[in-house]
Ligand code: KG4
């Protein structure tokens with residue numbers, strides 16, 4: 001078999017990442033995170049695209065160096081086409097076009113959400129097809145049925161906020177930095193579930209988090225009227241209680257999806273799958289229900305180019321290449 005070596009670039013949001021894959025094996029996964037957004041309490045698109053421009057060359061160089069691969073040995077260049085911030089995506093797409101043109105090699109476009117799911121094929125153990133995947137990130141919350149590597153069916157999706165947004169917006173209400181997900185996770189470990197937040201009733205396998213956001217806002221306002229230091233004094237318990245509710249909303253739908261499809265191969269993916277409460281709940285519930293459960297390695301949960309490289313590897317084998325007229329897509333359904 002000839003050697004397939006692909007350089008992949010991810011620039012859909014606030015992390016610039018590059019990865020090299022060789023014959024299904026990830027050789028490097030370099031990430032430059034943009035801490036500047038903390039000052040604004042969220043990702044500022046224009047600031048993000050400028051930071052991508054500054055980061056992309058050093059990150060690609062680092063990925064090639066770590067992999068021990070020379071540019072001239074690349075078989076293809078892959079990039080995230082969407083969904084994401086248009087200006088950010090544009091940096092990755094333009095860079096990929098330039099490099100592909102100069103090296104005269106093909107380009108592969110990748111759907112970011114599909115790539116989060118395919119992060120499960122980077123390392124063993126890998127789920128058996130078909131499997132269910134709960135993809136939870138800052139922009140998306142979906143349950144997909146994965147029929148084949150590149151054939152996925154969306155069974156349920158959020159009708160408003162994403163699970164990551166629920167964490168980040170809660171953090172904003174509580175005065176925490178952005179992104180608040182990992183901070184809430186850490187604080188929750190030292191707190192107890194003592195406050196009750198609402199579980200929305202949404203039909204089918206769809207999700208909703210905007211009601212929870214309002215519920216938390218009203219809860220904070222009500223208690224602050226009586227005690228201005230209420231949040232500071234109860235921060236850990238509030239975090240534990242909010243996290244517990246977000247996790248139960250996600251897990252209840254996943255249980256429903258498994259019952260409906262009869263599938264017991266169950267995976268989670270995306271930035272929120274780094275959450276220790278969700279990981280624990282999946283392990284416990286999975287054991288009770290006889291599921292085989294899968295969680296990607298921590299570095300492949302949040303945004304990374306290794307998952308883009310993995311997806312590109314499957315596409316390369318099918319000869320699924322794109323021309324130089326390709327444009328990024330802010331919204332991109334698969
Ligand atoms: O997949 P990702 O890195 O980027 C998107 O595609 O959106 O996900 C980022 C999201 C953010 O909302 C962040 O707060 C959340 O993942 N996140 C977490 C944790 N780590 C990251 N949420 C809860 N607990 C965590 N440990």
Ligand code: ZN
Pocket residue numbers: 112116137138270271302303
């Ligand atoms: Zn993501």
